[in-house]
Amino acid sequence: MSPEHDAAALLRANTAVLRLAARLFAREVDAPLYGRMLATDIRWGTGHPLVDAPDATRDEAVILEDMAAEFCRLFIGPQPVCPPYASAWHGEVKLGGRPAHAVEALMVRHGVRPVIDSRDAVLEPDHISVELALLAHFREAAAADPTRTGERAAVRELLEQHIRPWSDGFLERVADAARMGPYEGIAVLLWNVLDDSTVPTASRLP
Amino acid sequence: MTRDAASPPTANPDPTGGSRDGWRLSRRDLLRLGAMAAVAVGGVGAIEITDRLLDDRTGDSTPEATRIPSMCQMCTTACGIIGHVANGRLLKITGNPKDPNSQGAVCAKGVAGPSVLYDPFRMLYPLKRVGERGSGRWRRITWEEAYDEIATRLREIRDRGKPEEFAFQQGRNRSSDIVSRFLNAYGTPSHFNHRALCSANRRAAIATTIGESDWDLGDFENSRYVLNFGSNWAEAHQGHIPVAIRMMRAREKGARLVTFETRMSNTAALSDEWFCVKPGTDGLIALAMANVICREGLWDRTWLETWSNYPPDKILEHVAQYTPARAEQESGVPATTIERIAREFAAAAPECTTICNRGSQAHRNGYYNDRAITMLNALVGNMGKRGGWCWHPRSSWDKKAIPEPEPVPDKPTARSIIAEAKDWPLANAFAGKMKVAEIIYLWIREGRQKISALMTYNADTAWSWPEAQLVRGVLQDEKLIPFHVCIDVMYSETSHLADIILPWATYLERWDIDARPPQGLVDYVSLRQPVVPPRGESKDIREIFPELARRIGGGMEAYFPWATTEEYLEEYFRPVPGGFARMRADGVWMDPTKKPHYEPHTKPLTAAELDGAAEDAETGIIYKGADSKTGEPVAIGIRIGGVALRGFLTPSRKVEIYSDFVVEKGKAAGREVHPLPVYEPIPSHQREFPDDHLIMTSYKINVHNAHRTMQSKWLQEISHTNPALLNRATADKLGIGDGDWIEVTSFRPLDPAVPMGDGSELGTLRTRVRLTEGVHPLVIAIAHNAGRSVGGAYATNGKDDAAIPGYGEAADPDLDRLWWRGAISVPQNDILPIYPDPVAGGQAYHDTVVRIRKVG
Known part of the structure; x- marks a missing residue:
């Protein structure tokens, strides 16, 4: 595989992980998503990276309800174990604090906005899912046209200023707290994508 | 992949640490798993980013703040407030100078409103319990699912002809119009409030007198x-x-x-x-x-x-x-x-x-x-006089001038033993609603009234009620409470024991017509309006109840013909000059032609009022017409010094120092009620108090209300502890020093007029002592708005993660600033006995005999 092909494949893989993570942190696993995850014939060691092994033998409705309860416990509450908002992780007293304003300002500068489905439990632009969806969007745009420096800068800004300052703690918390479902697996996957050395880092910034 | 793929990732329990050993994937695995992710996520609804901007996106991130008048509800006073909003976000709260009661002033609780609105741990989605009741295991459900399940349950109860088996327990209710409309339309009289925990005895005394x-x-x-x-x-x-x-x-x-x-x-x-x-x-x-x-x-x-x-x-x-x-x-x-x-x-x-x-x-x-x-x-002789002891006939707005929009349902004909509380002669003797809140859950436990569904609304009975552990036991028991819907903003001991939680909009996100007893003696009317839209999927009961009524059906829906709350309020405020639009602009209206309510009893009756009236020659009482229910003549005034005056609205049309009315009420309940003001010593205090026996009193901390503010990070930081206040002289006798640990054991009153009044030991708590000269030597004072075990780390001084089954430590890094973690916060309500005044039913918060003992 040529380096160009390799880079393109990696980009596809990375953005897919970003989008899957954005989906999983925004809303419960539903039957279509569960079906697609099950259908991916892939193993991580001895098990599936996103679907717990024993689950495959249980009634799907029960599994989905258990995963819904797990999503609720982790991200919704009462008193979510892993609040999915940067404001909460930056020690802001209130949700929608300065990190949310900063992401909002970034979106305004670049003329974009997220399309939030009514089923998504997303209230503020500093929700992890919005930040990941933005990252996926700007990465793809930057890759599609290397001359678009604004998108590359947006990728750097998102990573350095908005995501990485809290993503490690958040993902560790998710992986530590998750008892079932895809959350532990996606946390590890996402951590690798965000840590991917192919992504521009602060040291490479002009 | 360098990580052992068969084992889960090793997450560092220290959130400040960075050890992710075993997490690193090889490039090959990353590609492989990324491809899997692409398959999984395709077409299943991931968030997309678009460059199609909405119309209101101007790019201006610092517009001038809009000032939106509304009303506070951090406590019961309902002061006028101004919400300062920019970019759809509430920045701060100040007082509304146009409010005739609060005149632009606002307290610490009031300015802390944003900390509740944007609280990271607020409930924002309908939840349904998944595990056992009280296990703390929930899943998000849609409003459709919630409505369907609740409506199905309530319809079944109503169709069975037992509407009273649906009980509604309110706490602080500033939406009384819509609550009564819903409950009356449904037909349940089981409308329980907390008045006995607030002001029942005082209200009964004043109503008796004037x-x-x-x-x-x-x-x-x-x-x-x-x-x-x-x-x-x-x-x-x-x-x-x-x-x-x-x-x-x-x-x-x-x-x-x-x-x-x-x-x-x-x-x-x-x-x-x-x-x-x-x-x-x-x-x-x-x-x-x-x-x-x-x-x-x-x-x-x-x-x-x-x-x-x-x-x-x-x-x-x-x-x-x-x-x-x-x-x-x-x-x-x-x-x-x-x-x-x-x-x-x-x-x-x-x-x-x-x-x-x-x-x-x-x-x-x-x-x-x-x-x-x-x-x-x-x-x-100061009654009703300038600078004297005054009153106003209206505890809210003028409901004759601004009536509730029709159709208004009649009051229920079904009966509720608990609501009637007939053991207490004056509990329901005057206008108002059920006033012996302490006995609700005891009577449910005793099976005096069957409850098939309970809806709690802004009421944390499982924590804030006397003998709260008894309440928790009842709420936990699915035989006693087969179905429990909790409507509230924050998670609490009560919502913890619900089957469905409906996320309630805060007072900053919802509508009300409201007013409080006018301290300036001229009634007024106010509007509570959303200063920001409801967050998440939270809703107000003004949206929930009409929808439930439509789904329950059976005629209920006829009382909710308005498509929106705004439409309803548009009609409600029509009598106000300028109508709803004026109310939205000003937040408050007071009729400028009205004068302060001084000496209303001296107002002469008009010729029109006297037309057709009859006078009792002996008493001078003037009657006109007959009561539609009793057929008794209706008194409209009294002749004093030859002039027909309005008088007081008592049976005698005078100030009733002596009340036959209460005597008769007492007889009907089988209890003696004195007609005159008397001193009735508290039976359980008529004894020698050994040095270690004291009277426990309670009080509120100034930045907290009875149940809703402990979850506010701002307020909890200001005040989060409730050590026992003990007089130095008392402490010296017992060898107790400042900061010592003590055990407080409470006793039920030895008093046959009080439920369970057998003098038995009730409960124990451990706390520390703060010595002071500022408390009576026979008293141990403990603030009762503390001691939560559920409700977030801030409300519980860091305890809640250990107390909620299945929950780990909350992940808010602001917890690093929880410098008051572990501070003393004890639940006094758990050891307060159910202790109603035998006459009016108000809770005796300050009469519990306790024994204290130095420990540790």
């Missing part, structure tokens, strides 16, 4: 002398800010303020004099003052002869037994002081007034205490 109102509104601003019996208006009174600003203006003009209270509250500290009294003796002090005023002829005899239904000489005869010496013996206040203050009070008449509240009325003898205190005002 008939027209159950709420006194002293004209403090124009007063020269204020006698305060246990009202903590500087911190926690129902009229907190409106009273406080007027009191302070009076003080600036030289008014004298004297406070009787078992604890040195901030109100006591703001007073000219504070007297530390034994709990439950306020009424005796007032009677001793009455004794002095009558004996020394300091009364307004003419006024009494005109307006009292009991002759001055008979009053003198009655109060002769209550000498200052006797009052000194019981209360601890010197007789000479009682005499001096009685003379000063009378000398300032009519520009003098009493104020009383929890300190005097939240007792086993609370009704009589407040009867005696209220009588003092009649003796000096």
Whole structure:
């Protein structure tokens, strides 16, 4: 595989992980998503990276309800174990604090906005899912046209200023707290994508 | 892949750490798993990013803030507020100067509203329990699912012809119109409130005496002398800010303020004099003052002869037994002081007034205490006068001028044993709703009334009720409460025991028509309006109830014909000049033609009013027409000195120092009720107290209300602890030092007039002691708005993660700033016995006998 092909494949893989993570942190696993995850014939060691092994033998409705309860416990509450908002992780007293304003300002500068489905439990632009969806969007745009420096800068800004300052703690918390479902697996996957050395880092910034 | 793929990732339990050993994937694995992710995520609804901007996206991130008038609901006072909003976000809250009650002032609780609105741990989605009730395991459900399940349950109960089996337990309810509309349309009388935990005894005493109102509104601003019996208006009174600003203006003009209270509250500290009294003796002090005023002829005899239904000489005869010496013996206040203050009070008449509240009325003898205190005002003739003891017939807006939009459902015909609470003669004797809240869950446990569904609304009964552990036991029991829907903003002990949680919009996100007793003596009406849209999927009951009514059906839906709340309020505010639009702009309206409600009893009846009226020659009472229900003639006034006047709205049309009405009510309930104000010693206090036996009292911390503010990070940081306050002299006798740990064991009263009043041991808590001279030597005082075990790390001083089954440590890094983690916070409500005043049912918060013991 040529380096160009390799880079393109990696980009596809990375953005897919970003989008899957954005989906999983925004809303419960539903039957279509569960079906697609099950259908991916892939193993991580001895098990599936996103679907717990024993689950495959249980009634799907029960599994989905258990995963819904797990999503609720982790991200919704009462008193979510892993609040999915940067404001909460930056020690802001209130949700929608300065990190949310900063992401909002970034979106305004670049003329974009997220399309939030009514089923998504997303209230503020500093929700992890919005930040990941933005990252996926700007990465793809930057890759599609290397001359678009604004998108590359947006990728750097998102990573350095908005995501990485809290993503490690958040993902560790998710992986530590998750008892079932895809959350532990996606946390590890996402951590690798965000840590991917192919992504521009602060040291490479002009 | 360098990680052992068969084992889960090793997450570092230290959130500040960075160890992710075993997490690193090889490039090959990353590609492989990324491809899997692409397959999984394709077409399943991931968030997309678009460059199609919405119209309101201007790119201007710092527009000028919009000022939106509304009403506070951090406590019960409902002050006018202004929400300052920019970019759809509430920046801060200030007072609304147009509000005639609060006049632009706002307290610490009020400015902390944004911390509740944007709380990271607020409930924002409908939840349904997945595991056992109380296991803390939930899943998000849609409003459709929630509506369907609730409507199905409620429809079944109603269709069975047992609407009373649907119980509605409210806490602080500022949406009384829509609540009553829903419950009346449904047909349930099982509408439970918390009045007995608040002001029932006081209200009954005032209503007995003047008939027209159950709420006194002293004209403090124009007063020269204020006698305060246990009202903590500087911190926690129902009229907190409106009273406080007027009191302070009076003080600036030289008014004298004297406070009787078992604890040195901030109100006591703001007073000219504070007297530390034994709990439950306020009424005796007032009677001793009455004794002095009558004996020394300091009364307004003419006024009494005109307006009292009991002759001055008979009053003198009655109060002769209550000498200052006797009052000194019981209360601890010197007789000479009682005499001096009685003379000063009378000398300032009519520009003098009493104020009383929890300190005097939240007792086993609370009704009589407040009867005696209220009588003092009649003796000096200050009733209804400028600077005197005043009242207003309306506790909210003028409902004749601004009536509820039709169609309005009739009241239910079904009966509720719990709501009627017939064991307490005056609990439901006057206008209002059920007033013996303490016994609700006891009676449910005893099976006195079957409950098939319970809806709790802004009511954390499982934590804030006396014997809260009993409430929790009932709520946990699915046989007693088969279905429990909780409507609230924050997770609490009560929502923890629900089957469905409906996320309630905060007062900053919803609508109300509202007003409070007018401290300026002119009624007004206010609008509570959303300063920001509801967050998440939270909704107000103004949206929930109409939808439930439509789904329950059976005619209920006919009472909710409006498509939106705005449409309903548009109709409601039509009588206001400028209508709904004006209310939205100003937040409040007061009819400029109305004058302060001074001396309403002296208003002459008009010729039209007298047309067709008949007069009782013996009493002078003027009647017109007949009551549609009883057929009895309706009194409209009384002839005084040859002039037909409106009079008081009591049966005698006079101030009822002597009340036949309450005697008759007592007989009907099988209890003796004294017609006159008396001192009735608290039975369980009539004993020798060993050194280690004390009377436990409770109080509110000034930045907290009874149940909703402990989840506010801002307020909890200010005040988060409730050590036991103990007098130094008492502590010395027991060898207890400042900061020592003690065990407090409470006892039920030994009192046959009180449920379970067998004197048995009730419960124990452990806390630390703060020594002070600011509390009576026989008292141990503990704030009762503390001691949560559920509700977030801030509300529980970091405890809740250990107490919620299945929950790990909350992941808010702001917890690093939880410097008060582990601070003492004890649930006093758990060891407070169910202890209603046998006459009116108000909870005796300050009469519990306890034993203390140094531990550790």
